[in-house]
Amino acid sequence: MLAPLFSGSVKWLKARLTHRQGLSPLVEYRNLIKLWRKVWIAPHPTTPLFLLGPILALLGTLGALALLPILPGPTFKGDFLLALYLLGLGRFFQMLAALDAGSSFGVQGGYREGMVTVLAEPGTLMALAGAVLLGEGFSLSGLPQLGVENSLVLLLALASLALGLSAEGARMPVDDPTTHLELTMIHEAQILDHSGPLLALYELAGSLKMLFYAGLMALLLPGFKPLVFLGVGVAWVLALAYLETYGVKLRYLRLPDFLSYNTLFGVLALLGAIWRF
Amino acid sequence: MAISPVSALLSGAMTKLGLLGLYQSQYWFGPPPPWVGWVLLLLGLLGAVYALVRGLGEEDLKGALAYSSVENLGLMLAALGTYFLKPMPLLLGAFFLHQVAHALFKGLLFLGAGALGERRISHLGGLFRKAPGLGALALWGMGVGAGLPPGPVFLAEWQLYQGFLQGPFLVPLAAGALALVGALALYFYVRLFGLAFLGLPRGEAALHWTQGMRFGLGVLAGLLLLLALVPGLVLDPLGVRTYPNWLLLILLGVLVGVFYRGLLRMPMRAYSTWDCGFQPLSPRMQPNGLGFAEPALRLFPFLRLQVGEHPRLFSCNSSPWWWFWGWSCYDGALGPGVGSAFFGKRQVAEG
Numbered sequence: 001m002l003a004p005l006f007s008g009s010v011k012w013l014k015a016r017l018t019h020r021q022g023l024s025p026l027v028e029y030r031n032l033i034k035l036w037r038k039v040w041i042a043p044h045p046t047t048p049l050f051l052l053g054p055i056l057a058l059l060g061t062l063g064a065l066a067l068l069p070i071l072p073g074p075t076f077k078g079d080f081l082l083a084l085y086l087l088g089l090g091r092f093f094q095m096l097a098a099l100d101a102g103s104s105f106g107v108q109g110g111y112r113e114g115m116v117t118v119l120a121e122p123g124t125l126m127a128l129a130g131a132v133l134l135g136e137g138f139s140l141s142g143l144p145q146l147g148v149e150n151s152l153v154l155l156l157a158l159a160s161l162a163l164g165l166s167a168e169g170a171r172m173p174v175d176d177p178t179t180h181l182e183l184t185m186i187h188e189a190q191i192l193d194h195s196g197p198l199l200a201l202y203e204l205a206g207s208l209k210m211l212f213y214a215g216l217m218a219l220l221l222p223g224f225k226p227l228v229f230l231g232v233g234v235a236w237v238l239a240l241a242y243l244e245t246y247g248v249k250l251r252y253l254r255l256p257d258f259l260s261y262n263t264l265f266g267v268l269a270l271l272g273a274i275w276r277f
Numbered sequence: 278m279a280i281s282p283v284s285a286l287l288s289g290a291m292t293k294l295g296l297l298g299l300y301q302s303q304y305w306f307g308p309p310p311p312w313v314g315w316v317l318l319l320l321g322l323l324g325a326v327y328a329l330v331r332g333l334g335e336e337d338l339k340g341a342l343a344y345s346s347v348e349n350l351g352l353m354l355a356a357l358g359t360y361f362l363k364p365m366p367l368l369l370g371a372f373f374l375h376q377v378a379h380a381l382f383k384g385l386l387f388l389g390a391g392a393l394g395e396r397r398i399s400h401l402g403g404l405f406r407k408a409p410g411l412g413a414l415a416l417w418g419m420g421v422g423a424g425l426p427p428g429p430v431f432l433a434e435w436q437l438y439q440g441f442l443q444g445p446f447l448v449p450l451a452a453g454a455l456a457l458v459g460a461l462a463l464y465f466y467v468r469l470f471g472l473a474f475l476g477l478p479r480g481e482a483a484l485h486w487t488q489g490m491r492f493g494l495g496v497l498a499g500l501l502l503l504l505a506l507v508p509g510l511v512l513d514p515l516g517v518r519t520y521p522n523w524l525l526l527i528l529l530g531v532l533v534g535v536f537y538r539g540l541l542r543m544p545m546r547a548y549s550t551w552d553c554g555f556q557p558l559s560p561r562m563q564p565n566g567l568g569f570a571e572p573a574l575r576l577f578p579f580l581r582l583q584v585g586e587h588p589r590l591f592s593c594n595s596s597p598w599w600w601f602w603g604w605s606c607y608d609g610a611l612g613p614g615v616g617s618a619f620f621g622k623r624q625v626a627e628g
Contacts, residue, residue: 039543039544039545039546040540040543040544040545040546041545041546041547041548042545042546042547042548043547043548043549043550043551044547044548044549044550045403045406045476045477045550047405047406047409047412047474047475048409048537049405049416049475051537051540051541052533052537055533055536055537055540056533058536059529059532059533059536063525063529074520076520077439077520078435078438078439078520079520081435081438081439082426082435082520082525085424085425085426085431085435085459086426088425088459088460088463089425089426091463092420092423092425092463092466092467095463095467095471096467096470096471096475099467099471099472099475099476100471100475100476101476101550101551102402102403102475102476102477102550102558102560102563103550103551103552103558103562103563104558104562104563104564105551107471107476107563107564107569108564110467110471110569111464111468111564111569111570111571111572111573112572114460114463114464114467114468114572114573115464115572115573115576117460117463117464118457118460118461118464118573118576119576121456121457121459121460122453122454122456122457122460123453125452125453125456126450126452126453126456129438129442129449129452132442133442133449138439138442192551193550193551196543196545197540197543198540201536256576263453266453267450267453270449270450270452270453271450273449274446274447274449
């Protein structure tokens, strides 16, 4: 429910930072309702995969969110692996749906997303696994909270999750959510041929995905969970708005350099968890 | 290359015999020394990453599937190696479940590839519209092969992750390699399915999609589904338990069905794909097999891509001093070597 507010607030703050009036932070809700009522367009060469893309992108993200123990939900050994792979399920079908329309943009978006996944996934998973190893029960509900004795591992995990959010949530500096230039877009290129309700599902899935990473970070921080969650959300809105106003998107070929930090943090967090430093 | 049913048999069944022999050897020669476990683990993981990257550049559909077999066998080898280091039932669960699942899904995919008259990926495309049944079966097989939940390969990898993370010494780092394999497998199968079955057709591919094939592939797909619903068939004798995968599978299936039907009922309009308003799209505008894989191939230094009129892929020629100067890789640049830290990068001549 909160997700559209999150991306709406980023848009609003970005507008204010560039001295524009900006739309209200609630604009994303209105946008989703508007899209939901529109006619959707089925390009000629498409197959059922075209519809499965947005559906599974949303369902995979919802499934991953359901495994977060912020709200009462299922919890079991190894649930963090399932959560990350459910996001992967959504990504698989999103990439396929992008290839479905037969446009070269969609395919470009598909392989770029694939490369970002290859770069970002190992680090994020290792960092999360490091944090889980320090906790109890091998699951998200037993995640440890930031304290003195585990500060190194958890700070590394937080940094890695932050990079993971920018990579997998398709935000700056990995991807620019406002660009529609063929040479630069990653996420937008994949959803170019989706319109109306299909686009609404994609937009919702995109903001939910960011909420998932924010939720993971909130789990690692001490305090009353819903409040921490809100705090992390506000911090992300500020960070993303400033970064996307004053920063620039990285050149696509420079992404390996940037995301190698993610892998580095992941390896260090896991090593820290093994040797308990 | 063998005809498709033989490929299916070779990949599905014969390759498992060696693994089974390795597993049985502990009963013939007693518990293996730890170095055997380390060798199997490292060989398995390196082989899995290498095979997937090579497979990403493979133009022949069945060749790519064979590389994927190498990847899956590598993961099983890693599971067995870790089991030799620290006997955990989880790892045996991963080992045997992966074997059964791989035999089924790879048999499905190889037999499905036999229905195509054309095996070059860059000459395929749009097959889903011509044969939706084959497309749906291949999608199920490839989705399972990419290690996506709720498929049985994911269940095996899920156990392998946990086994790695509870392993001795530095074994938990192998979880990172497994995540890399997972991400590469996703890329790999999106490439295979997307280029062969989706998009605009790149050529007139002949199809031999018969009633008998439909039945055979259907049986294999059904067995895979059964394995995803009841992984206990393999895991119960080993005393391993998983999360309720059947619940996830049914929940996802029902929700996808509801959304799908709902979206089809909403107002829609058929139109052409967005082409920037210039000339209409042609199939030649879609990236081909190597083009789709290029960003990933660029990341791995042991391969070189030759672009131009006849793009092709070949392994890097590295001198015996690669560990000192770094190995030669994409565009003649050098990967990091021990010596390059002190003497800077050395440029090598093209060619």
